[in-house]
Amino acid sequence: MNDGLPPLRDVIRDHDLQAKKSFGQNFLLDLNLTGKIARTAGDLANSVVYEVGPGPGGLTRALLAAGAKRVVAVEMDSRCLPALEQVSNAYEGHLTVVEGDALQMDPLALLRPKEGEIPRIIANLPYNVGTALLINWLTSDTWKPWFASLTLMFQREVAERIVAAPGSKAYGRLSVLAQWRGKVRIAMKVPASAFTPAPKVASAIIHYEPTEPVESNVALKDIEQVVAQAFGQRRKMLRASLKGLQVPALDLLNAAQLDPTLRAENISVAEFAKLARIYGEMRRAI
Numbered sequence: 001m002n003d004g005l006p007p008l009r010d011v012i013r014d015h016d017l018q019a020k021k022s023f024g025q026n027f028l029l030d031l032n033l034t035g036k037i038a039r040t041a042g043d044l045a046n047s048v049v050y051e052v053g054p055g056p057g058g059l060t061r062a063l064l065a066a067g068a069k070r071v072v073a074v075e076m077d078s079r080c081l082p083a084l085e086q087v088s089n090a091y092e093g094h095l096t097v098v099e100g101d102a103l104q105m106d107p108l109a110l111l112r113p114k115e116g117e118i119p120r121i122i123a124n125l126p127y128n129v130g131t132a133l134l135i136n137w138l139t140s141d142t143w144k145p146w147f148a149s150l151t152l153m154f155q156r157e158v159a160e161r162i163v164a165a166p167g168s169k170a171y172g173r174l175s176v177l178a179q180w181r182g183k184v185r186i187a188m189k190v191p192a193s194a195f196t197p198a199p200k201v202a203s204a205i206i207h208y209e210p211t212e213p214v215e216s217n218v219a220l221k222d223i224e225q226v227v228a229q230a231f232g233q234r235r236k237m238l239r240a241s242l243k244g245l246q247v248p249a250l251d252l253l254n255a256a257q258l259d260p261t262l263r264a265e266n267i268s269v270a271e272f273a274k275l276a277r278i279y280g281e282m283r284r285a286i
Contacts, residue, residue: 003061003064003065003090003091004090005061005086005087005090006086008027008029008031008056008057008058009029009196011056011057011083011086012027012029012056012083012196015056015079015080015082015083016079017055017056017079017080017083020077023053023076023077023126023128025053025055025077025126026124026127026195026196026197026198026199027055027056027058027195027196028058028059028124028194028195029058029195029196030058030194031058031061031062033190033194034058034059034061034062035062035065035066036188037059037062037122037124037151037153037188037205038059038062038063038065038066038068038122039066040151040187040188040205040207041120041122041149041151041207042149043067044063044066044067044068044069044120045067045069046069046116046117046118047068047069047117047118047119047120047148048068048069048070048071048072048111048113048117048118048119048120049063049068049070049071049072049119049120049121049122050072050074050107050110050111050119050120050121050122050123050147051063051071051072051073051074051121051122051123052073052074052102052121052123052125052126052129052133053074053075053076053102053123053124053125053126054073054074054075054080054084054097054123055075055077055080055124056080056083056084057073057080057083057084057086057087058124059122059123059124060073060084060087060095061087061090063122064087064091064094064095068094069094069117070094070095070096070111070117071094071095071096072096072098072107072110072111073095073096073097073098074097074098074099074100074102074105074110075097075098075099076099076100076101076102076126078099081097081099084097085097096110098110102129102133103129103132103133103136107121107137107146107147108146113146118148119146119147119148120147120148120149120150120151121137121147121149121150121151121152122150122151122152123151123152123153124153125152125153125154127154127155127199130152130153130154130155130158131154131158131174134150134152134154134162134174134178135174135177137150138177138178138182139177139220139224140220141220143181143210143213144210144212145210147210148209148210149207149208149209149210150206150207150208151187151205151206151207151208152205152206152208153190153203153204153205154203154204154206155199155201155202155203155204156189156190156201156202156203156204157170157201158174159186159203159204159205159206160186160204161174161175162174162175162178162184162206162208163175163178163179163184163185163186163206166265166266166267166268166269167265167266168265169265171265172231172234172264172265173227173228173231175269176223176227176269176272177223177224177227178208179214179269180213180214180218180223180269180272180273181210181211181212181213181214182208182209182210182211183208183209183211184206184207184208184209185206185207186204186205186206187204187205187206187207188204188205189202189203189204189205190202190203190204190205191203213273214269214270214273215270215273215274215276215277217277217280218273218276218277218280219276219280222276222277222279222280222283223272223273223276225245225276225279226242226245226272226275226276226279227264227272227276229241229242229244229245230242230264230267230272231264232244234263234264234265235263236263237260237261237262237263238253238258238259238260238261238262238263238264238267239253239260239261241263241264245279245283246283246286247279247282247283247286251282252275252278252279252282253275255278255282256271256274256275256278258271258275
């Protein structure tokens, strides 16, 4: 990466950027690794990238070096802004840094993609807000969403929950919401030693691409309610765990042709989508 910028260790030292637990920070300093993450997202030539938590700018630099047309980076830690300004100066006109809380931001309003530009979200997400941000991006009423793909770093345990298959201990609400209308995979595992400071857990990169929903005519609020109710008491049989819904649980399960003695972890994403569709139809008929 020949961008004329100093090594990240020097950037952290010069700007006194010790990672703060309150920001969920763990910095990636290996530019070979950040370059690999950027390539995982695909060809960035016509892409406008939304990045959350750039910190000293390691992944930001990799995205720009990989040819991203524009990067909009949201950073909550004001200490990082001078370091990011260096990156902005090195890639003049290609990086916009916004100070603030990503949970309060509208990414699409910040990116404002023009015709022909491909919007993507690529980030080493802060551990303390990563799951909340993902759920925000996945739970859009309109689908397909505004982004073409998500390439995101999570704690490995969270990444495994996102991609988990029915029947596994990791399978749950997050798995269903992610896989209901998208395809997702773990693209890369990242050891704790790759970070400064090294966290207590390993991490992983997931790559997500939106698709058509598994089942048509399913309202987001219906699948959210059904899945939340089912996994809220995951050790109970569905006939018991679904009792909190607005329709009789046994009637709903019979209509969906599902065994009421099954548990949530045994129900496929397609079956949850069917269950949610029928739930919506029954609820509206009351």
